[in-house]
Amino acid sequence: MHFDTLALRATHQPDPTTGAVVSPIHLSTTFARNEANELPANYIYARPNNPTRESLEKAIAALEGGAVGMAFGSGQAAAMTLFQALRPGDHVLLSADAYYGTPALLEQVFHPWGLTYTRVNMNDLDAVESSLHENTRIVWCETPSNPMLSITDLLTVSRLAHEAGAICVCDNTWATPVLQRPIDFNVDVVMHSTTKYFSGHSDVLGGALVFKQDNEFTQRVRLLQGLSGAVPSPFDCWLVSRGIKTLGVRVRAQSLTAQAIAEFLDGHPSVERVHYPGLANHPDRALIQQQMNGPGAMLSVQVNGDATDALQFISRLKLITRATSLGGVESLIEHRASVEGINSTTPKNLLRLSVGLEHADDLIADLAQALR
Template sequence: MHFDTLALRATHQPDSVTGVVVPPIYLSTTYARNESNELPANYLYTRPNNPNREALEKALATLEGGAIAMAFGSGQAATMTLFQALSPGDHVLLSTDAYYGTPALLEQVFHPWGLTYTRVDMRDLNAVRASIHENTRIIWCETPSNPMLDITDLQAVSQIAHEAGAICVCDNTWATPVLQRPFDFGCDVVMHSTTKYLNGHSDVLGGALIFKEDNEFAQRVKLLQGLSGAVPSPFDCWLISRGIKTLGVRVRAQSSTAQAIAEFLEGHSAVEKVHYPGLASHASHALVQQQMKGPGAMLSVQVKGGAEEAIRFIGKLNLFTRATSLGGVESLIEHRATAEGPNSITPKNLLRISVGLEYADDLIADLAQALA
């Protein structure tokens, strides 16, 4: 089936008793046993399981083509639980240009606990091979990366991971399964911040892990999910499931507008550099065409000058909201180094743009007047 059909079918679960087309929200934290002290539907307590979360997890596994999925209260909770499933003394190989919260978790939480990690440019396959340790358990990819939109060759890195006895994890938040399915290229685990495109309306915090195989490691993560309780509420699961229904049409429309904006900005005299995989000038443009069904709706732009010029520019915008996060229906722009804090390695003149569903010409006109 086409992705749009699959997304609708995966989240369409009519109630067999009442016939309601839209599933209800199961807010109960506990479930009654019958006269024989049995649980009629195998639900005991909402922390280990809930009908809304179960429905969302099944939909996520279907969309990514995986065997099992787990939903969490945030993307960081999902990432943290995956690392918790490792053992002290294990090693993680992480892309240099990864979401800043991921290395922050490794450095501030797991390094004192005994987990080691190395950061490497995932575009350099020789460097990836050279950075493998005997105790490497996870190679963590993020493609397109945040915020530089670097592209990782998932097929090649997955092969390197498997040769080393490690698993390959891909943060697929920016591409979404609409544009990229990492399991098709050998990855073992897909991570999502469901806060972003999957929900799509900037009103839910959530995360997910999807496993290609329901193996021992997946069950270890499943155990930790239930024990830690870092899970989304039934209402949050219901909202994310609702967002998935329109995921395909939203992402394709946003990507089309992002392409137009990137082309406009690349030709502007006040712009130093545009980072967008849909541009022929992008270093991995050919790989994008092989690995993705579209370049996505995220781009970064470096304006000429430094942080002061970049911040002055976004202060003149009218249609772009100056805010962190991404993937919603409204266009957002932020000075990324400010968001990441004093230890940021992001260029000081870089602005990250999440393209929404506004009319493309209106957004371009707004950028033009602010750059003028």
């Protein structure tokens, strides 16, 4: 099936009892047994499992082409549970250009616990190979990366990981399965912050993991999901499922507008550089065409000058909202280095733009007047 059909089929489950076209929200935290003390549907308590969460997990797994899906209370909760499945002394190889919260999690939580990690430029395949150790258990990719939009060769990196006895994990939040399915390139685990495009309306926090296979490691993560309780509420799951229904049409429409904005900004006299996979001058152009179905709706722009110039530019915007996050129907912009803090390696003149569903001409006009 085409993606839009699959997204609807995966989330459209009429209630068998009432015939309601919209799936009900099962808010119950506990489930009754029959006279024989049996559980009619194998649900016992909401922390390990819930019908609404189970429905979402199956839908996300179907969209990514995986065997098992798991929903979490946030993207960070998903990443944390995956790292918790490792043992003290294990090693993680992490993309140098990754969401700042991922290395922060490794450094502040898991490194004191005994987990080691190395950051590497995933575009340098020789460096990736030489950074793999005997105790490497996870190779963590993020493509397109946040906020520089660099592209990782998933097929090659997953091969290198497997040859070293590790699993390959890809943060697919920015691309979504609309534009990229990492499991098709032999990635073992796909991670999402469902807060972003899956939900699509900036009103729910969530995360997800999708596993290519249901194996011993998958079951360990499932066990930790239930034991830790880092799970979304049934209502949160229902909101994400609702967002999935329009995921394809939203991402494609937002991507078209992002392309127009990137082309407007590229070469503008007040702009130093635009980072966007849809531009012909992107250094990973050939790889983008190989593993992505479209450039996406995220772009970063470096304006001429320093942090002060960047902040003054966004202060003049009238239509685009200055806020952290991405993937919603409204366009958002932020000065990334300010959000990441004093240890940020992001260029001080870089602004990250999440393109929403406003008309392209209106967004471009807003950017143009601010650049003047």
